[in-house]
Amino acid sequence: MPVGINNIELLRYFRQPETAFGKSVQRSWTFWGFFMYNPFSNGLPIGGGIKALAGALNKDFPPIIQPFHILSVTVPTYTFTHEHMMYGQVPRSFPILDFKGFEFTTELEEDERGTVDYFINWNQRRIIDSDGYYKAPNKVKIPGFVLEVQDKMGIPVIYYIFHDIFFLNASEASYAYTNGDSIKRTLTWACDRISQMYVKQNAVAAIIGAAAGAAELTRDLASSTVGLTQYMGRKLTT
16 A cells, blocks of 8 residues: 555555456556558568669668567547537537547667668658659558557556557657767557557456346346245145
Protein backbone atom coordinates (compact mmCIF):
# COMPACT_ATOMS: atom_id res chain seq x y z
CA MET A 1 0.00 0.00 0.00
CA PRO A 2 1.36 3.49 -0.81
CA VAL A 3 2.89 5.43 2.07
CA GLY A 4 0.42 7.79 3.75
CA ILE A 5 -2.73 5.80 3.04
CA ASN A 6 -4.12 4.59 6.36
CA ASN A 7 -7.78 4.30 5.38
CA ILE A 8 -8.96 0.81 6.33
CA GLU A 9 -11.44 0.71 3.45
CA LEU A 10 -8.69 1.48 0.90
CA LEU A 11 -6.37 -1.08 2.44
CA ARG A 12 -8.18 -4.01 0.84
CA TYR A 13 -7.86 -2.53 -2.66
CA PHE A 14 -4.08 -2.29 -2.42
CA ARG A 15 -3.65 -5.71 -0.83
CA GLN A 16 -5.92 -7.64 -3.17
CA PRO A 17 -4.26 -9.40 -6.11
CA GLU A 18 -5.19 -8.22 -9.59
CA THR A 19 -7.07 -11.46 -10.22
CA ALA A 20 -9.40 -10.47 -7.35
CA PHE A 21 -9.93 -7.00 -8.90
CA GLY A 22 -7.31 -5.41 -6.69
CA LYS A 23 -5.44 -2.24 -7.65
CA SER A 24 -2.86 -2.37 -10.45
CA VAL A 25 -1.09 0.33 -12.45
CA GLN A 26 -0.42 0.17 -16.18
CA ARG A 27 3.13 1.28 -17.00
CA SER A 28 3.63 3.43 -20.09
CA TRP A 29 6.74 1.55 -21.20
CA THR A 30 5.37 -2.02 -21.31
CA PHE A 31 4.46 -2.13 -24.99
CA TRP A 32 5.81 -2.95 -28.40
CA GLY A 33 4.64 -2.03 -31.88
CA PHE A 34 5.27 -2.87 -35.49
CA PHE A 35 4.29 -1.64 -38.95
CA MET A 36 2.31 -4.12 -41.02
CA TYR A 37 3.96 -4.17 -44.41
CA ASN A 38 6.10 -6.60 -46.34
CA PRO A 39 9.57 -5.10 -46.92
CA PHE A 40 10.14 -7.63 -49.69
CA SER A 41 6.87 -7.03 -51.53
CA ASN A 42 8.73 -5.73 -54.59
CA GLY A 43 10.54 -9.04 -55.00
CA LEU A 44 14.08 -10.14 -54.35
CA PRO A 45 16.76 -10.35 -57.04
CA ILE A 46 17.16 -13.98 -58.05
CA GLY A 47 20.01 -14.62 -60.47
CA GLY A 48 21.23 -12.16 -63.09
CA GLY A 49 24.27 -10.91 -61.15
CA ILE A 50 25.03 -7.19 -60.80
CA LYS A 51 22.47 -6.11 -63.38
CA ALA A 52 19.62 -7.87 -61.55
CA LEU A 53 20.80 -6.46 -58.22
CA ALA A 54 20.88 -2.91 -59.63
CA GLY A 55 17.38 -3.38 -61.02
CA ALA A 56 16.14 -4.63 -57.67
CA LEU A 57 17.63 -1.65 -55.85
CA ASN A 58 15.77 0.66 -58.20
CA LYS A 59 12.52 -0.94 -57.04
CA ASP A 60 12.81 1.08 -53.84
CA PHE A 61 12.73 -1.47 -51.04
CA PRO A 62 11.28 -0.12 -47.78
CA PRO A 63 13.45 -0.27 -44.65
CA ILE A 64 12.70 -2.75 -41.90
CA ILE A 65 11.48 -0.91 -38.79
CA GLN A 66 12.03 -3.09 -35.73
CA PRO A 67 10.08 -2.83 -32.45
CA PHE A 68 13.22 -1.47 -30.75
CA HIS A 69 13.12 1.57 -33.05
CA ILE A 70 9.75 2.61 -31.60
CA LEU A 71 10.09 4.65 -28.40
CA SER A 72 6.55 5.95 -27.98
CA VAL A 73 3.12 5.85 -29.59
CA THR A 74 0.08 8.07 -29.06
CA VAL A 75 -3.41 6.58 -29.29
CA PRO A 76 -6.18 8.96 -30.42
CA THR A 77 -9.85 8.55 -29.60
CA TYR A 78 -13.20 9.82 -30.80
CA THR A 79 -14.17 13.32 -29.69
CA PHE A 80 -17.59 14.90 -29.39
CA THR A 81 -18.86 18.47 -29.43
CA HIS A 82 -21.53 19.95 -27.19
CA GLU A 83 -24.69 20.87 -29.11
CA HIS A 84 -28.02 22.10 -27.88
CA MET A 85 -31.50 23.00 -29.02
CA MET A 86 -33.83 25.48 -27.39
CA TYR A 87 -37.38 24.47 -26.51
CA GLY A 88 -38.71 27.90 -25.64
CA GLN A 89 -36.49 29.01 -22.78
CA VAL A 90 -35.34 25.49 -21.92
CA PRO A 91 -32.12 24.11 -23.50
CA ARG A 92 -31.68 20.46 -24.38
CA SER A 93 -28.04 19.42 -24.71
CA PHE A 94 -26.60 16.41 -26.51
CA PRO A 95 -23.23 15.23 -27.91
CA ILE A 96 -22.36 15.25 -31.64
CA LEU A 97 -19.48 13.21 -33.06
CA ASP A 98 -16.63 15.47 -34.19
CA PHE A 99 -14.61 13.15 -36.39
CA LYS A 100 -12.49 13.81 -39.48
CA GLY A 101 -10.19 10.83 -39.19
CA PHE A 102 -7.55 9.90 -36.64
CA GLU A 103 -4.03 11.24 -36.30
CA PHE A 104 -1.37 9.60 -34.16
CA THR A 105 2.38 9.81 -33.68
CA THR A 106 5.24 7.36 -33.35
CA GLU A 107 8.61 8.40 -31.96
CA LEU A 108 11.43 6.44 -33.59
CA GLU A 109 15.07 6.26 -32.51
CA GLU A 110 17.61 6.37 -35.32
CA ASP A 111 20.26 3.69 -35.71
CA GLU A 112 23.69 3.86 -37.36
CA ARG A 113 22.30 2.57 -40.64
CA GLY A 114 20.02 5.58 -41.20
CA THR A 115 16.95 3.33 -41.12
CA VAL A 116 14.54 5.87 -39.67
CA ASP A 117 15.55 8.70 -42.00
CA TYR A 118 15.25 6.37 -44.99
CA PHE A 119 11.83 5.23 -43.73
CA ILE A 120 10.66 8.86 -43.67
CA ASN A 121 12.05 9.50 -47.15
CA TRP A 122 10.47 6.29 -48.43
CA ASN A 123 7.03 7.34 -47.15
CA GLN A 124 7.37 10.78 -48.73
CA ARG A 125 8.24 9.26 -52.10
CA ARG A 126 5.23 6.98 -51.87
CA ILE A 127 2.94 10.03 -51.81
CA ILE A 128 4.47 12.16 -54.54
CA ASP A 129 7.11 11.29 -57.13
CA SER A 130 10.12 13.32 -58.29
CA ASP A 131 8.05 14.89 -61.09
CA GLY A 132 5.42 16.21 -58.68
CA TYR A 133 2.68 13.70 -59.49
CA TYR A 134 0.61 12.32 -56.62
CA LYS A 135 0.18 8.59 -56.44
CA ALA A 136 -3.09 6.73 -56.03
CA PRO A 137 -4.39 6.53 -52.42
CA ASN A 138 -4.07 2.74 -52.36
CA LYS A 139 -0.37 3.11 -53.25
CA VAL A 140 0.53 5.48 -50.41
CA LYS A 141 -0.98 3.60 -47.47
CA ILE A 142 0.67 1.07 -45.19
CA PRO A 143 -1.74 -1.78 -44.35
CA GLY A 144 -1.56 -1.07 -40.65
CA PHE A 145 0.28 -0.48 -37.40
CA VAL A 146 -0.18 -2.72 -34.35
CA LEU A 147 0.42 -1.63 -30.76
CA GLU A 148 0.48 -4.32 -28.08
CA VAL A 149 0.17 -3.08 -24.48
CA GLN A 150 1.42 -5.54 -21.88
CA ASP A 151 1.29 -5.87 -18.11
CA LYS A 152 4.35 -6.16 -15.88
CA MET A 153 4.51 -9.91 -16.58
CA GLY A 154 4.49 -9.43 -20.36
CA ILE A 155 0.89 -10.62 -20.76
CA PRO A 156 -1.07 -8.71 -23.44
CA VAL A 157 -3.65 -6.28 -22.07
CA ILE A 158 -4.82 -4.37 -25.15
CA TYR A 159 -4.15 -4.53 -28.87
CA TYR A 160 -4.62 -1.40 -30.96
CA ILE A 161 -4.76 -1.94 -34.73
CA PHE A 162 -4.45 1.19 -36.87
CA HIS A 163 -5.83 0.30 -40.31
CA ASP A 164 -4.54 1.69 -43.65
CA ILE A 165 -2.28 4.37 -42.23
CA PHE A 166 -0.56 7.05 -44.28
CA PHE A 167 2.33 9.40 -43.55
CA LEU A 168 1.78 13.11 -42.82
CA ASN A 169 4.99 14.62 -41.47
CA ALA A 170 8.12 14.06 -39.38
CA SER A 171 10.04 16.18 -36.93
CA GLU A 172 13.44 17.56 -37.89
CA ALA A 173 16.65 15.74 -37.03
CA SER A 174 18.95 17.70 -34.73
CA TYR A 175 22.70 16.98 -34.79
CA ALA A 176 24.92 18.79 -32.27
CA TYR A 177 28.29 18.49 -30.55
CA THR A 178 26.81 19.96 -27.38
CA ASN A 179 24.95 16.87 -26.21
CA GLY A 180 25.15 13.11 -26.34
CA ASP A 181 21.50 12.42 -27.09
CA SER A 182 20.38 9.91 -29.69
CA ILE A 183 18.53 11.06 -32.79
CA LYS A 184 14.79 10.75 -32.34
CA ARG A 185 12.16 11.50 -34.98
CA THR A 186 8.45 11.94 -34.33
CA LEU A 187 6.34 10.77 -37.26
CA THR A 188 2.69 11.81 -37.62
CA TRP A 189 0.26 9.42 -39.28
CA ALA A 190 -3.41 9.40 -40.20
CA CYS A 191 -6.01 6.70 -40.62
CA ASP A 192 -9.78 6.31 -40.68
CA ARG A 193 -10.22 3.30 -38.43
CA ILE A 194 -8.71 1.92 -35.23
CA SER A 195 -9.66 -1.47 -33.79
CA GLN A 196 -9.18 -2.47 -30.18
CA MET A 197 -8.88 -5.93 -28.66
CA TYR A 198 -9.22 -5.90 -24.88
CA VAL A 199 -7.60 -9.19 -23.91
CA LYS A 200 -7.93 -9.02 -20.12
CA GLN A 201 -11.29 -7.24 -20.07
CA ASN A 202 -12.74 -9.84 -22.44
CA ALA A 203 -11.45 -12.54 -20.10
CA VAL A 204 -13.00 -10.75 -17.11
CA ALA A 205 -16.31 -10.43 -18.97
CA ALA A 206 -16.21 -14.15 -19.77
CA ILE A 207 -15.55 -15.01 -16.12
CA ILE A 208 -18.33 -12.72 -14.91
CA GLY A 209 -20.68 -14.13 -17.54
CA ALA A 210 -19.83 -17.69 -16.50
CA ALA A 211 -20.30 -16.79 -12.82
CA ALA A 212 -23.62 -15.11 -13.57
CA GLY A 213 -24.70 -18.16 -15.56
CA ALA A 214 -23.67 -20.48 -12.73
CA ALA A 215 -25.54 -18.31 -10.21
CA GLU A 216 -28.66 -18.37 -12.36
CA LEU A 217 -28.40 -22.13 -12.74
CA THR A 218 -28.00 -22.47 -8.97
CA ARG A 219 -31.10 -20.34 -8.41
CA ASP A 220 -33.05 -22.43 -10.92
CA LEU A 221 -31.93 -25.66 -9.26
CA ALA A 222 -32.77 -24.30 -5.83
CA SER A 223 -36.18 -23.17 -7.04
CA SER A 224 -36.79 -26.56 -8.63
CA THR A 225 -35.69 -28.33 -5.42
CA VAL A 226 -38.03 -26.22 -3.30
CA GLY A 227 -40.90 -26.85 -5.69
CA LEU A 228 -40.21 -30.58 -5.74
CA THR A 229 -40.00 -30.66 -1.94
CA GLN A 230 -43.32 -28.85 -1.60
CA TYR A 231 -44.92 -31.15 -4.14
CA MET A 232 -43.67 -34.27 -2.37
CA GLY A 233 -44.79 -32.86 0.94
CA ARG A 234 -48.31 -32.36 -0.34
CA LYS A 235 -48.33 -35.90 -1.80
CA LEU A 236 -47.25 -37.40 1.50
CA THR A 237 -49.91 -35.60 3.50
CA THR A 238 -52.77 -36.57 1.21
